[in-house]
Amino acid sequence: MQVWLNGTYLNAQDAVIPATDRGFLLGDGFFETMRAHRGTVAWLHAHMERLAAHAAVIGLSSQVLPSGDDIAEIIATLCQGNGLQSAVVRLSLSRGSGQRGLLPPENPTPTIMVTTAPFTPAPSSDGLTLITAQKIRRNPWSVAGTIKSLNYLDNIVAKQEAQQAGADDALIMSVDGSVAETTIANLFGIKDGALWTPDGTTGILCGLARSFVINCAKANGVETRFDPRTPLELTEMDMLFTANALQGMRPVMALDGAPIGNAKQPQDIFTMLTRMVEGNLCNGIRV
Structure with a gap:
């Protein structure tokens, strides 16, 4: 190679x-x-x-x-x-x-x-299972947390937590207890026809897929909210999904063992955004 x-x-x-x-x-x-x-x-x-x-x-x-x-x-x-x-x-x-x-x-x-x-596409499944990381918090003042630093220890430790719990990934909170992101992706929710994602001031790495999804939602008349949410409040979402520039968008099936909405029945908003993100990531090439 x-x-x-x-x-x-x-x-x-x-x-x-x-x-x-x-x-x-x-x-x-x-x-x-x-x-x-x-x-x-x-x-x-x-x-x-x-x-x-x-x-x-x-x-x-x-x-x-x-x-x-x-x-x-x-x-x-x-x-x-x-x-x-x-x-x-x-x-x-x-x-x-x-x-x-x-x-x-x-x-x-x-x-x-x-x-x-x-490149290996994510396996087809009903959705991701997440656990809330207990050892790691995002810090809005951290340089290493808001760039793709060569020091990735926080994400590694949180991913180990998820593996030990039998989950696909870990949800990481900010220092104030609000939801931030996962170890490798930004987080989104859909509730009552509106899109939600953590604010960029929570210490997250604002990914390119995050920006694309927000812009697509705006262009299609979908409201996007950025208010702080706790992990418990996420279980009340109609749908939860992750987004990054490698794997695109993936629905979340459960958080800390609690089911999230109905991940087997993607919402119209999710379907529309997925089609647009995937089409762009593939440069319009059928793969």
Whole structure:
């Protein structure tokens, strides 16, 4: 399997990162995952904008990033070379090597790597089962929580909680006790014909799929609400679902053992939004 590392295409086993790399030592960096079909990534411009925003948050110039055109070419080359019709693409950026200590070098040379893996659609099921994470809370003031930080320990620990409980994923609350998101996706609900999702100030990572869903709802006259909700209040929703840029939209069947609405009978709003999201993620290509 080929990867792209700092301007060079290499076999994965030949890709080497220095022992002094701050991404490895301190989690000093960020990443972005993208979904590609036939070598083309949907929402590439939005992905590049988010990478630039992440760079600004940690004090890096967006000039360190490859251009959107360069990234598109890299992805197409990797997908073709690795024989991938549908792929998960990950761009990882570390601040690079530096002296010992927390403060980064004044003129860093980032490590940038692009990898691909086969894309596997989520298995067909009646819906996801979620549990409420007990060990982790989202913090609106956390830098690592509001970008795709290379330090993903909070999400890993919450995912382990879900696995140990026999659930598909974990619902993570904000520090004030309101609902935030899951370990890998933003959360939405439907109640009385209106869409609901946690506000962006709750410490969530506002995903591209979240923005797309909100914009689609607005364009189709569906009201979107952002008021704080507790896990118990979610069980009163007509429907609950998750959204991210890899797996699209997935209904939630149960939270902490309590059933959610009737996930076997998707609402008209959910069906409409799913069709629009999936069509965009596939670039209009039938797969």
